[in-house]
Amino acid sequence: MPLTARLKTWLGPRWTTRARCVLRGLPIPWWGNLRRTHPFSSYFGFERGTPVDRYYLAHFLDAHRADITGDVLEVQVGDITRRYGHQVRRSDTIDIEPQFHPTWCCDLATADTIIPDDHYDCFILPNTLSFLRDLDACLRQALRVVRPGGVVLGTTAVLGQMNGDGKDYWHLSAEGWQVVAERVWPGCNVTVRAYGNCLSATAAVMGLATEELTTAELDVMDPKFPVLVGICCRKPVA
Numbered sequence: 001m002p003l004t005a006r007l008k009t010w011l012g013p014r015w016t017t018r019a020r021c022v023l024r025g026l027p028i029p030w031w032g033n034l035r036r037t038h039p040f041s042s043y044f045g046f047e048r049g050t051p052v053d054r055y056y057l058a059h060f061l062d063a064h065r066a067d068i069t070g071d072v073l074e075v076q077v078g079d080i081t082r083r084y085g086h087q088v089r090r091s092d093t094i095d096i097e098p099q100f101h102p103t104w105c106c107d108l109a110t111a112d113t114i115i116p117d118d119h120y121d122c123f124i125l126p127n128t129l130s131f132l133r134d135l136d137a138c139l140r141q142a143l144r145v146v147r148p149g150g151v152v153l154g155t156t157a158v159l160g161q162m163n164g165d166g167k168d169y170w171h172l173s174a175e176g177w178q179v180v181a182e183r184v185w186p187g188c189n190v191t192v193r194a195y196g197n198c199l200s201a202t203a204a205v206m207g208l209a210t211e212e213l214t215t216a217e218l219d220v221m222d223p224k225f226p227v228l229v230g231i232c233c234r235k236p237v238a
């Protein structure tokens with residue numbers, strides 16, 4: 001057996017990797033208390049501060065303030081319409097769960113007999129897309145209820161924690177959401193943007209809060225590590 005093979009056998013896989021990193025000048029991780037199989041928070045970091053994906057949600061909504069106007073529909077409650085909207089004429093809500101007292105209490109996938117066509121200027125689905133079981137039907141309905149020239153604004157978590165209640169279905173990459181958008185919204189002007197990097201993704205998985213990272217760290221955008229994807233679909237006028 002050659003000398004290197006004998007050395008590897010003697011060292012075992014763990015120390016072989018350590019030796020390889022040292023010899024090649026590759027950095028050695030210092031895990032500290034990150035070496036754990038349970039996160040710091042199992043509730044997205046809410047009890048510590050602001051969940052990391054919420055930082056990127058704010059980023060996305062800030063960029064789309066101009067679109068949140070007129071007659072606005074929002075999933076669950078109208079918080080985002082209140083915070084980011086301007087010249088809002090009507091603020092309505094939709095949810096499948098009656099506990100949120102929505103304007104429209106129904107499954108979005110089958111809202112065609114409930115919400116009229118071309119009824120809103122803006123429909124906001126904040127951190128919702130991964131929870132829509134019948135995804136294509138829901139997204140088609142979302143476009144139907146928006147007026148020509150109006151927008152559907154949706155965001156969804158990608159890397160991070162699953163909801164854990166068995167109702168978290170779709171964690172797609174930005175490219176995956178682009179494919180879905182082309183399928184359900186043909187002929188629309190759609191932009192898909194990914195937010196996050198390997199550090200913020202690690203923090204999101206571990207349940208750490210936005211406040212535990214710096215703005216400079218959060219603002220590095222690396223499409224290989226999307227924490228959140230934001231989608232804007234504008235309905236054609238003609």
Ligand SMILES: C[S@@+](CC[C@H](N)C(=O)[O-])C[C@H]1O[C@@H](n2cnc3c(N)ncnc32)[C@H](O)[C@@H]1O
Nearest residue numbers: 076095096097106107108109126127128131132
């Ligand atoms: C994570 S919440 C998103 C909104 C929340 N304000 C936020 O910022 O996290 C997702 C909401 O979508 C609702 N939902 C899930 N599937 C739905 C469907 N098919 N039709 C209508 N609402 C649905 C859920 O009941 C839940 O209240």
